[in-house]
Amino acid sequence: xxxxxxxxxxxxxxxxxxxxxxxxxxxxxxxxxxxxxxxxxxxxxxxxxxxxxxxxxxxxxxxxxxxxxxxxxxxxxxxxxxxxxxxxxxxxxxxxxxxxxxxxxxxxxxxxxxxxxxxxxxxxxxxxxxxxxxxxxxxxxxxxxxxxxxxxxxxxxxxxxxxxxxxxxxxxxxxxxxxxxxxxxxxxxxxxxxxxxxxxxxxxxxxxxxxx
Amino acid sequence: xxxxxxxxxxxxxxxxxxxxxxxxxxxxxxxxxxxxxxxxxxxxxxxxxxxxxxxxxxxxxxxxxxxxxxxxxxxxxxxxxxxxxxxxxxxxxxxxxxxxxxxxxxxxxxxxxxxxxxxxxxxxxxxxxxxxxxxxxxxxxxxxxxxxxxxxxxxx
Numbered sequence: 051x052x053x054x055x056x057x058x059x060x061x062x063x064x065x066x067x068x069x070x071x072x073x074x075x076x077x078x079x080x081x082x083x084x085x086x087x088x089x090x091x092x093x094x095x096x097x098x099x100x101x102x103x104x105x106x107x108x109x110x111x112x113x114x115x116x117x118x119x120x121x122x123x124x125x126x127x128x129x130x131x132x133x134x135x136x137x138x139x140x141x142x143x144x145x146x147x148x149x150x151x152x153x154x155x156x157x158x159x160x161x162x163x164x165x166x167x168x169x170x171x172x173x174x175x176x177x178x179x180x181x182x183x184x185x186x187x188x189x190x191x192x193x194x195x196x197x198x199x200x201x202x203x204x205x206x207x208x209x210x211x212x213x214x215x216x217x218x219x220x221x222x223x224x225x226x227x228x229x230x231x232x233x234x235x236x237x238x239x240x241x242x243x244x245x246x247x248x249x250x251x252x253x254x255x256x257x258x259x260x261x262x
Numbered sequence: 263x264x265x266x267x268x269x270x271x272x273x274x275x276x277x278x279x280x281x282x283x284x285x286x287x288x289x290x291x292x293x294x295x296x297x298x299x300x301x302x303x304x305x306x307x308x309x310x311x312x313x314x315x316x317x318x319x320x321x322x323x324x325x326x327x328x329x330x331x332x333x334x335x336x337x338x339x340x341x342x343x344x345x346x347x348x349x350x351x352x353x354x355x356x357x358x359x360x361x362x363x364x365x366x367x368x369x370x371x372x373x374x375x376x377x378x379x380x381x382x383x384x385x386x387x388x389x390x391x392x393x394x395x396x397x398x399x400x401x402x403x404x405x406x407x408x409x410x411x412x413x414x415x416x417x418x
Contacts, residue, residue, distance in 0.1 A: 135334055225314040225330050228357075247336055247343070255341035260352065262345040262376065 109164065115147040123179050124148070131250045138249075151207045151249065152196070159203075189253035197242055205241035212241070292397050308394035316359070317391075320404050325387035326359075332390050337383055344384045345377065 061069070082090060111117060119125040129148070132138045137146045154160050172178075179185040179192075200207065214234055219227035233239040243260070246252065255261035296302030310331040317327055335343035347356035365381035366373050 223312040223314060223330060225312075247341070248334065252336050252341040254339075258341075260346055261341055262349050 109160075112164070113149045113153055113160075115149070118148040121174060123174070123185065127179075127182065127185050128250050135249050146211070146249070150210070154203070154206065155210055186253075193246075193250075193253045197246065200242035201240060208241040208245075308392035311391040311393050320402060328388050328390040330390065332385070337385060342382060342384070349377070 085093075115129075119129045137151075139145070153163055177184075179188055214230075217230065219230055222230065229244065233244070234241070246258075246261075294302055310333070311329060312331045314330045317329055319326060332344075337344060345361070346352060347358040348361050350360050352358070353360045361377055361381075363373075365377050366375075368374055368378050369380060
């Protein structure tokens with residue numbers, strides 16, 4: 051009795067977590083004594099489908115213009131600017147939405163970009179650009195990121211729609227056709243080198259190569 | 263003393279004239295048959311002349327017109343899209359004419375290293391041209407034509 055009455059030494063928080071983890075590990079590595087292997091495999095399969103479907107659904111949900119413009123930072127600044135450009139309003143009504151240009155379309159690169167975008171969630175939570183002034187102060191930094199991304203992937207998001215092979219330079223203005231033949235077709239430059247600021251206003255361009 | 267008959271006749275003539283004016287629809291070449299107190303339909307947008315070929319100036323001091331489209335070109339405190347081709351350092355690559363050296367001058371006549379802030383806003387003077395039929399014709403004659411009319415074949 052005297053042994054039981056003696057209080058056990060109080061476990062620390064870390065100790066409790068550790069013992070719980072050990073117990074869980076013990077359960078996980080022990081073979082199931084209740085479910086058959088078939089049930090376990092099937093359950094794993096179904097859970098996998100649900101997880102994957104849910105993951106992709108969530109991914110696609112965050113890959114829409116509606117999602118982007120649900121924040122005022124995007125809606126009042128860059129989206130408002132887009133509206134007057136040819137990528138939003140034009141004769142044929144074909145238009146680009148935010149993810150068409152700002153999120154890579156193939157899966158691996160998309161996931162990589164989505165992981166980078168966690169920084170944007172951080173910025174949203176802490177209000178990094180939650181006023182027009184803060185946004186304008188950071189505009190160059192943000193633009194430089196995008197230009198670097200376009201430069202690195204050879205303006206892939208432009209080329210998802212604008213193919214150099216399908217470009218009929220005889221239908222272009224003489225100026226455009228000369229420039230494209232000299233710089234685009236030779237691979238000397240990529241779209242973003244000349245076409246900065248076609249969909250949004252430009253930041254302070256002093257110091258940007260090719261600008262005054 | 264006012265004689266009643268001529269006054270009455272004059273009044274009747276004026277009334278008739280005003281009445282016929284009011285009944286008439288005023289049709290002008292510029293605004294069309296739309297009544298003066300109404301706003302007519304907007305004329306269709308004329309396409310921009312986009313040949314990229316230099317156009318002759320009508321007089322030596324004329325700011326050269328822009329022979330290409332400048333839709334969406336940003337010219338403000340943050341950047342000047344025109345200068346990304348027409349700036350001195352950019353002309354080799356772009357093959358565009360360089361901004362005139364007069365644009366480097368400040369208002370005291372001192373030459374600066376680059377385009378003077380007072381000459382920064384290109385479209386204050388230089389404008390792109392649209393392909394349209396002007397509603398009012400222009401009979402401007404340039405100085406060379408004028409002089410050769412006065413003295414055909416003479417030195418100018």
